[in-house]
Amino acid sequence: MPGVARKTLPYVLxxxxxxLYCRSVGETNPLYFNEDYALASRxxxxxxxxxIHILxxxxxxxADDWMRTPGTVNAGQSWSYNIPARPGDTITLQxxxxxxxxxRERLFVVHDNVFFNQHGEVICSGRGHTIRPK
Structure with missing residues (x-):
C-alpha cells in the first residue's frame, strides 16, 4: 500500500x-579493514x-517483506550517502x-528507504523501482 511504512528491524552492524561483505564484493580499501590506517584517516x-546499504x-x-519475494527484480535505484556506517552502529530503516x-502487464513499485544510526543521523537514503512477480 503506497505511503504505508514497511515493517523493519534494527540491526547491529x-x-x-x-x-564479510567487503570480501564478497572484492572491496579492499583499508578504511574497512585496517584499524591503524582508519584511525589516522579523516x-x-x-x-x-x-x-553496505545492500546488506x-x-x-x-x-523474511516476509514484499521486497524479498522470489522473482522481485531491481529495476533501478538512486542513493545519497550522508555519513559512513561504523562497526557497532545500530541501524534502523524507514x-x-x-x-x-x-x-506492460507487470507490477512496478516505487519505494524509498532511509537508514539511520543509533543517534538518529541519516547514513544514506535512496529511491528505487522494483518489478514484482505476478
Whole structure:
C-alpha cells in the first residue's frame, strides 16, 4: 500500500559483517579493514563502504517483506550517502512504497528507504523501482 511504512528491524552492524561483505564484493580499501590506517584517516576509525546499504536492506527487513519475494527484480535505484556506517552502529530503516502501477502487464513499485544510526543521523537514503512477480 503506497505511503504505508514497511515493517523493519534494527540491526547491529558488526566489524565481521563489514569484512564479510567487503570480501564478497572484492572491496579492499583499508578504511574497512585496517584499524591503524582508519584511525589516522579523516574518519578517525573503521567505517563501512557506502554500498553496505545492500546488506542492510536485507538485515533490516523481515523474511516476509514484499521486497524479498522470489522473482522481485531491481529495476533501478538512486542513493545519497550522508555519513559512513561504523562497526557497532545500530541501524534502523524507514521504508515505504510511494507508488505502484502496471506497465506492460507487470507490477512496478516505487519505494524509498532511509537508514539511520543509533543517534538518529541519516547514513544514506535512496529511491528505487522494483518489478514484482505476478
Amino acid at each position: 558488526t566489524r565481521q559483517a563489514i569484512e 574518519y578517525g576509525g573503521l567505517i563501512a563502504p557506502p554500498s 542492510l536492506m536485507f538485515a533490516c527487513t523481515p 521504508a515505504r512504497a510511494l507508488d505502484k502501477f502496471i506497465r
